[in-house]
Amino acid sequence: MNTAARSSAAAPSGHTHAELVLETVNLDRTFQNGPERIHAVSDVSFRVQRGEFTAIVGPSGSGKTTLLNLLGGLDSPSDGHVRILGTDLSALKASERVDFRLHNIGFVFQAYNLIPVLSARENVEFTMLLQGVDASERHRRSSELLEAVGLSSEAERRPTKLSGGQQQRVAVARALASKPAFVLADEPTANLDSTSASALLDIMARLNEREGTTFLFSTHDQRVIDRARRVVTLVDGRIDSDDRRDPDTAGTAKTNPA
Amino acid sequence: MKMLLTIAWRNVWRNRTRSLVVMVALVLGLWAGNFMMGYAFGMYDQRLANALEYELAHAQIHHPDFRVEQQPELLIPESRARLQALQDKSGVRGVSGRLVANAMITASRGVGGVQVMGVDPEAEAGVSRIPASVDTGTFLSEDKKHRIVLGHALAKKLRLNLGSKVVLKFQNAAGDFVDTRFKVGGIYRSPNSTFDERMVYVRQTELAPLVLGGIQNNAGLHEIAVLLDDPGEAMAFAEGENRQYPDSVTEDWKTLSPELDLMIESTDQYFTIFLGIIMLAVAFGVINTMLMAVLDRVREIGVLMALGMNRMKVFVLVVLETVFLMLAAAPVGLLLAWGTLTWFGQHGLDLGSLSDAYAMYGLDPVVYPHLDGSYYLRNLVLLLITALVSALFPAWTALRLDPVEAIRKI
Numbered sequence: 001m002n003t004a005a006r007s008s009a010a011a012p013s014g015h016t017h018a019e020l021v022l023e024t025v026n027l028d029r030t031f032q033n034g035p036e037r038i039h040a041v042s043d044v045s046f047r048v049q050r051g052e053f054t055a056i057v058g059p060s061g062s063g064k065t066t067l068l069n070l071l072g073g074l075d076s077p078s079d080g081h082v083r084i085l086g087t088d089l090s091a092l093k094a095s096e097r098v099d100f101r102l103h104n105i106g107f108v109f110q111a112y113n114l115i116p117v118l119s120a121r122e123n124v125e126f127t128m129l130l131q132g133v134d135a136s137e138r139h140r141r142s143s144e145l146l147e148a149v150g151l152s153s154e155a156e157r158r159p160t161k162l163s164g165g166q167q168q169r170v171a172v173a174r175a176l177a178s179k180p181a182f183v184l185a186d187e188p189t190a191n192l193d194s195t196s197a198s199a200l201l202d203i204m205a206r207l208n209e210r211e212g213t214t215f216l217f218s219t220h221d222q223r224v225i226d227r228a229r230r231v232v233t234l235v236d237g238r239i240d241s242d243d244r245r246d247p248d249t250a251g252t253a254k255t256n257p258a
Numbered sequence: 259m260k261m262l263l264t265i266a267w268r269n270v271w272r273n274r275t276r277s278l279v280v281m282v283a284l285v286l287g288l289w290a291g292n293f294m295m296g297y298a299f300g301m302y303d304q305r306l307a308n309a310l311e312y313e314l315a316h317a318q319i320h321h322p323d324f325r326v327e328q329q330p331e332l333l334i335p336e337s338r339a340r341l342q343a344l345q346d347k348s349g350v351r352g353v354s355g356r357l358v359a360n361a362m363i364t365a366s367r368g369v370g371g372v373q374v375m376g377v378d379p380e381a382e383a384g385v386s387r388i389p390a391s392v393d394t395g396t397f398l399s400e401d402k403k404h405r406i407v408l409g410h411a412l413a414k415k416l417r418l419n420l421g422s423k424v425v426l427k428f429q430n431a432a433g434d435f436v437d438t439r440f441k442v443g444g445i446y447r448s449p450n451s452t453f454d455e456r457m458v459y460v461r462q463t464e465l466a467p468l469v470l471g472g473i474q475n476n477a478g479l480h481e482i483a484v485l486l487d488d489p490g491e492a493m494a495f496a497e498g499e500n501r502q503y504p505d506s507v508t509e510d511w512k513t514l515s516p517e518l519d520l521m522i523e524s525t526d527q528y529f530t531i532f533l534g535i536i537m538l539a540v541a542f543g544v545i546n547t548m549l550m551a552v553l554d555r556v557r558e559i560g561v562l563m564a565l566g567m568n569r570m571k572v573f574v575l576v577v578l579e580t581v582f583l584m585l586a587a588a589p590v591g592l593l594l595a596w597g598t599l600t601w602f603g604q605h606g607l608d609l610g611s612l613s614d615a616y617a618m619y620g621l622d623p624v625v626y627p628h629l630d631g632s633y634y635l636r637n638l639v640l641l642l643i644t645a646l647v648s649a650l651f652p653a654w655t656a657l658r659l660d661p662v663e664a665i666r667k668i
């Protein structure tokens with residue numbers, strides 16, 4: 001099995017030939033909470049193609065975080081399967097799964113979670129370092145990504161010197177640095193004010209359009225939901241609806257300088 | 259690896275107070291460990307010097323059975339000729355012939371067992387510092403008869419002063435008990451209170467008729483104490499004497515006083531235990547601090563793992579932080595130890611309050627500590643190992659974290 005499968009994030013927009021990056025089959029995750037059995041995720045089956053820009057929505061407690069943890073290989077399902085680029089995560093040993101995450105999945109967290117002792121640039125380079133990317137390539141790519149998230153001038157700052165919105169943009173750059181098959185973002189805008197949230201969404205949408213980066217993000221913010229091209233709604237851990245929208249009706253065009 | 263080093267190094271400076279606490283623990287551990295050892299070595303040397311200068315000299319000659327049986331008739335063959343030969347021998351600095359007898363001492367205020375040394379005052383002063391340590395009266399001056407010199411410890415026990423009268427009771431060579439009156443003519447103080455309480459000195463010419471009564475050899479000696487120019491030659495000297503005079507036994511100081519070695523050994527053990535306690539304290543300090551550092555950063559470590567940092571690297575990260583703390587602390591601790599040892603090595607360290615306890619073991623209250631470079635290194639390595647081993651548990655705690663749980667943590 002190829003634990004180091006990489007995707008090319010450089011597929012130009014508009015050429016999204018249907019390549020399956022993620023598939024879940026009858027995914028279940030239950031928690032035993034004392035005598036109580038909580039079905040946080042129940043019978044979830046869906047597929048994500050390369051280049052999709054998907055929101056997972058649902059009220060608090062509907063299972064968004066649990067689902068994203070399963071998709072990211074951080075958690076193991078009670079039943080069912082997660083396949084990423086054809087690799088079944090449950091077939092991987094714990095150490096292989098860490099390596100698989102490193103090469104195939106980008107993470108953005110609600111609380112940014114940058115490494116506080118590293119500068120913005122070092123944070124972006126972190127996963128590349130783990131991957132063993134050489135210094136000049138790291139520098140080139142981190143510059144490119146910081147530029148893409150509009151933080152070139154803040155590259156040498158530590159996270160504590162950045163605003164929440166800036167930190168989350170660094171987090172997006174960090175998630176992309178390893179050239180993952182897709183980026184998982186759990187409520188990435190929940191801690192941001194609406195301006196910062198909107199700016200972050202602009203950046204994510206632009207990266208999606210231009211570089212074909214696949215995004216899956218959870219949210220319960222209607223303004224964020226409006227920007228998605230596909231909306232998967234969870235209710236009590238089950239998929240209640242799965243709507244695709246015409247990309248042209250998504251509100252990204254107006255901020256796209258191209 | 260470079261990234262791990264960077265993160266570890268910066269993490270060290272994140273919580274300065276905490277890092278400082280560990281560093282202070284490491285510095286103190288290193289300082290205390292080295293200082294204790296230096297102090298112990300200072301004590302050994304002094305104990306040894308005292309034992310040689312006051313009690314043993316460098317070598318002693320006896321009749322082969324004398325040291326075991328202590329019978330008055332067990333004299334060194336050809337005692338006087340032997341004494342003369344030794345005086346002329348090169349490498350010999352001083353020689354003192356002695357009569358040695360066990361006796362009961364009776365004073366108006368008490369009774370005790372003593373070892374009576376019958377000496378020639380001048381010769382004795384050439385091998386032992388006891389004559390020079392008489393601070394009350396004199397050491398057996400020529401003009402006064404039947405004088406006894408004893409230690410302050412015994413004087414105190416029997417409440418004797420200069421001029422007090424005592425009676426010595428011996429069993430002589432013929433097996434008869436003899437009593438003789440002596441007057442306290444001098445009181446000495448050696449560093450060893452046990453010695454002071456037991457050893458008394460009288461003029462040899464006065465002791466000879468008492469203990470040697472009933473045998474021919476009135477000029478015989480029980481013991482010849484020899485002081486050499488070089489104490490390191492003692493063993494070779496003893497071997498040479500034994501080859502030349504098979505009818506007597508010459509022993510160097512190590513053979514004479516196995517208890518000296520034993521004391522040094524037990525002191526060694528005592529300080530090893532002490533060092534162990536210091537290391538234990540360091541270990542607890544490191545475990546505690548690094549564990550707090552890990553628990554404070556649960557979420558961050560979870561993120562590192564989620565991003566694809568494997569558990570081994572997380573483990574190494576925590577260990578590296580400890581290593582950096584040590585690398586920062588070690589030079590300070592070593593310098594402090596070296597500085598204090600050097601200073602006290604020159605000026606002496608006076609633990610006045612312990613002087614009574616020290617005197618029981620023949621130690622001066624003022625100790626001049628010193629330590630060989632190799633011990634600094636040894637203690638440094640010991641501390642590094644202790645700190646590294648202590649880092650294992652916190653590192654293991656970090657490695658066991660579940661990223662999902664860790665990131666959920668607010």
Ligand SMILES: Nc1ncnc2c1ncn2[C@@H]1O[C@H](COP(=O)(O)OP(=O)(O)O)[C@@H](O)[C@H]1O
Nearest residue numbers: 031033038040059060061062063064065066067
């Ligand atoms: N580790 C856990 N142990 C017990 N219950 C859990 C655990 N994680 C999540 N849950 C429960 O699973 C359900 C879904 O939670 P979550 O995935 O966090 O929802 P969301 O992210 O949509 O708010 C909730 O009822 C939550 O209490």
Ligand SMILES: [Mg+2]
Nearest residue numbers: 064065066187
């Ligand atoms: Mg959630």
